[in-house]
Amino acid sequence: GVTVTSREAVSRAEGSCTSEVIEALPYLKKAYGSAMQKVLHVGPDSCTVVSNLLKEGKEAWGVEPYDLDDADSSCKSLVRKGFVRLSDIKFSLPYRPDSFNLVVVSDALDYLTPRYLNKTLPDLARVSTDGLVIFTGNPGQQKAKVSELPKFGRPAKLRSNSWWTRYFIQTGLTENEGPLKKFEQAASKGNYEPDCQIFHLSS
Template sequence: MSRRPASTTRRFADGGGIPLVGSLHPKSRPSPLLSLGLVVVGAFLIIGYLYSGSGGSSGKEALSRLEGGVSCSLEIPKALPILKKAYGDSMRKVLHIGPDTCSVVSMLLKEEDTEAWGVEPYDLDDADSSCKSLVRKGIVRVADIKFPLPYRQKSFSLVIVSDALDYLSPKYLNKTLPELARVSADGFVVFSGYPGQRRAKVAELSKFGRPAKMRSSTWWIRYFVQTNLEENEAALKKFEQAAAKRSYQPGCQIFHLKSHH
């Protein structure tokens, strides 16, 4: 497969992780008291940041970031305008699969001319009333994605999956990825974490049963080729153009794949 330049979405080419910020090299070493003072000030700033904001949600997100937790589901609202430019009418009937699917589906349902459904791969023990309502209506289902999805072939024009694949071993990816292609008519989009990113350990062990495996774009591309999944080049090109216009820089790897026909 020919190599191409890296882009904001992870093209079928060799790609790296997120660049690290260069460290500063001061000429003189600060005194221990100064270092201690900076630590104390930093601690107060962190505490203040966690408890600032309204509704309590910003505190949770800040805590997640400080623990190194990364959510590609939280990336979807940022990417939505770009996805709409790339997929157009294919956004009319969308299935989202992954943790926090209730919030993603709720957001999609607010979009004009968009029908949305969701699959939550894990238990919804802490679901709020809005999420429970979506489950009662059958809009969101709780289903183990290691098994066939509970939908007919080409039930959705587009399928978006975030975070969930990072928790699957290749053994189960072999079953899940063909299912994503089967239930989608116009393709599917994978949001995956970059190598070096990690999830909050407490949440992982209690909910997912295993830590997330952050794979490189090279690994994913090789895997897609081995499983006969093709890159959706037309959608990728439109996505890149729209992303460039809006100066959008994804916080996760994004792969655009074709459905099997």
């Protein structure tokens, strides 16, 4: 059998789209180019995404929507320096409009009811100039038991591609076609097949 480290097991139970973000970074860079210079990541394990981007010389910040109780020392240091903050995304993000080029969201919207999504999505769009990239769980893909999701207080609602597409249209968000095409080309060249749904939206 394959042994999985507890860290991976935890992120997998959390929906695991955040680990997908790490895998997708090279392709996101090809798709977005200079828009990857100033990035906000919203989702669990934001420290990992932010530290990856900082190592590559990008400006990166993170919002961890759940808790940082089991954060390691490097994560605590990012929090102390203000790169990553704990913030409930049901409320307005503490950033000015157009603070970031790109906002990347993973494993965060799956836990919101449409009522909160109606507030949160426009707010994510408000702080980005070049668009949103949203990683959401795939219905039928993750079999995380409800008992494995105590952090979120409620199980993830894994919505279908057509549900999200309809929802984005209703919210007035359109597909960001240029980067989407570039991302898909780079991904197919690299034989990268995401497990999560990835949406590229204009802000």
